[in-house]
Amino acid sequence: MQDVIQESFYRSIYPTAEATFLAQRAESLDAQALRRRVKEILHTRDGHQGLSVQQVSWLLQAVRSVADPATRAAIVDAARAVRRTCFGNQVATMVPIEVTSYCASTCKFCGWRADNKDMVRLAISETAIREQAKILARMGFSHFEIAGGDHLPFLRNSLKPLVRALKEETRAVNPEARVSLCLVPMHEAQYTELREHGLDCVLTWQETYCQELFAFHVPSGPKAWGIDLDFAMTRGGDGFMQRLRSQEMAIRSGLQAGLGAMIGLAEHTEADILSVVIHGQRLIEHYGDAVQPLIIGMPAWNSITTTASDNRESMGFNFHSEANFELIAAIYLLAYPDRRAWVFANGRVAPQVQVDCIESAAFFTSTLVQIAPGAYLGLQPEVAQRLGNGSIFIKSSIEADEITQEAIMSGEQFMHYLMPHDAFLQMFSQRGLQVVSDRSMLLH
Numbered sequence: 170m171q172d173v174i175q176e177s178f179y180r181s182i183y184p185t186a187e188a189t190f191l192a193q194r195a196e197s198l199d200a201q202a203l204r205r206r207v208k209e210i211l212h213t214r215d216g217h218q219g220l221s222v223q224q225v226s227w228l229l230q231a232v233r234s235v236a237d238p239a240t241r242a243a244i245v246d247a248a249r250a251v252r253r254t255c256f257g258n259q260v261a262t263m264v265p266i267e268v269t270s271y272c273a274s275t276c277k278f279c280g281w282r283a284d285n286k287d288m289v290r291l292a293i294s295e296t297a298i299r300e301q302a303k304i305l306a307r308m309g310f311s312h313f314e315i316a317g318g319d320h321l322p323f324l325r326n327s328l329k330p331l332v333r334a335l336k337e338e339t340r341a342v343n344p345e346a347r348v349s350l351c352l353v354p355m356h357e358a359q360y361t362e363l364r365e366h367g368l369d370c371v372l373t374w375q376e377t378y379c380q381e382l383f384a385f386h387v388p389s390g391p392k393a394w395g396i397d398l399d400f401a402m403t404r405g406g407d408g409f410m411q412r413l414r415s416q417e418m419a420i421r422s423g424l425q426a427g428l429g430a431m432i433g434l435a436e437h438t439e440a441d442i443l444s445v446v447i448h449g450q451r452l453i454e455h456y457g458d459a460v461q462p463l464i465i466g467m468p469a470w471n472s473i474t475t476t477a478s479d480n481r482e483s484m485g486f487n488f489h490s491e492a493n494f495e496l497i498a499a500i501y502l503l504a505y506p507d508r509r510a511w512v513f514a515n516g517r518v519a520p521q522v523q524v525d526c527i528e529s530a531a532f533f534t535s536t537l538v539q540i541a542p543g544a545y546l547g548l549q550p551e552v553a554q555r556l557g558n559g560s561i562f563i564k565s566s567i568e569a570d571e572i573t574q575e576a577i578m579s580g581e582q583f584m585h586y587l588m589p590h591d592a593f594l595q596m597f598s599q600r601g602l603q604v605v606s607d608r609s610m611l612l613h
């Protein structure tokens with residue numbers, strides 16, 4: 170196994186990205202000149218290489234709704250052609266399963282931050298994950314993501330059995346089933362052990378690659394300081410660096426990895442997007458064929474469900490995510506070598522925008538999204554009733570008899586569109602898209 174990538178590389182990602190993007194912007198190309206440059210880049214793109222950092226940065230000059238529509242259309246059209254060659258009309262659907270909304274971190278953009286006292290908190294049992302797994306696997310999903318807050322005692326005690334239970338139940342319905350995590354970043358040894366319990370993939374969104382901005386938005390807790398091998402917080406440690414290394418640790422453990430930055434968090438969100446490209450390209454360059462297709466997430470900075478404690482507007486959010494979502498997805502797809510990246514269209518934008526994005530760039534997507542622990546049991550109330558709240562939740566901030574489906578859904582992590590899985594399938598079929606398992610698109 171190769172040496173790990175040097176820390177200096179990780180520290181250089183955002184400064185490189187921001188300097189590149191701003192230097193090009195300072196050239197102030199007029200619309201026509203930018204269109205010419207973009208077309209030349211698209212024309213000469215080599216599918217074995219993807220695009221250089223400079224070239225991606227030029228495409229990113231077209232982000233923001235004021236940019237030239239013809240330039241934007243050219244980028245999306247080029248991505249659509251690549252998408253067709255690489256993935257045909259196929260799309261893989263995933264479903265996130267939240268296991269705990271308790272969190273010891275304090276990210277200012279998140280509804281589950283520790284200091285948000287308005288939030289209902291819940292943590293589920295192994296029984297609850299098994300029942301949800303059955304419901305979701307029978308609906309046809311083949312990729313199941315365990316997600317949750319930085320609830321370290323819960324993760325220390327429950328994560329391994331939860332991964333195993335989810336894999337067992339979903340495999341019993343669909344032998345193609347795969348399991349991923351979107352949790353606190355871990356060490357190589359922890360990922361290796363979880364792989365033995367059935368884990369396939371680790372998704373870690375960096376939020377921002379700008380260290381100062383990360384420190385501002387993530388001031389304390391495991392996300393700010395990191396964790397040790399026993400899931401204890403390393404107070405005063407470097408959570409920013411541990412997070413940056415999560416994909417590398419996952420790849421070294423034989424797992425697929427996902428990366429992404431939160432769209433709209435940084436003032437120059439384009440520099441964060443370029444950072445994702447620099448990071449992913451380096452992983453491919455360093456680890457070669459050991460890197461399965463990178464899942465490129467596009468979380469947008471959405472409002473949270475407890476509106477009185479939402480910081481988004483007061484902290485100066487100024488990015489039109491929906492107007493730029495498809496374009497950003499297209500740039501991500503073009504940036505990476507063909508088949509080495511799955512752009513992940515998620516439910517933080519309107520379903521119409523999400524499906525447009527799938528048609529032009531994204532192979533991977535979420536359809537049914539209910540981001541609260543235990544939420545999917547509400548799809549089959551008779552199951553929830555049979556189990557009873559006592560065996561569904563192992564911890565809650567409200568009394569067991571107060572836990573209704575409405576109370577559960579009030580505790581979602583942030584606001585998003587809620588369209589049923591069947592309605593997505595209908596839209597896919599209207600657009601000629603065919604749902605397949607993501608396993609079918611792995612490299613080896």
Ligand code: SF4
Nearest residue numbers: 272274276279282318
């Ligand atoms: S983003 Fe994650 S780590 Fe941060 S407060 Fe929310 S749940 Fe916790």
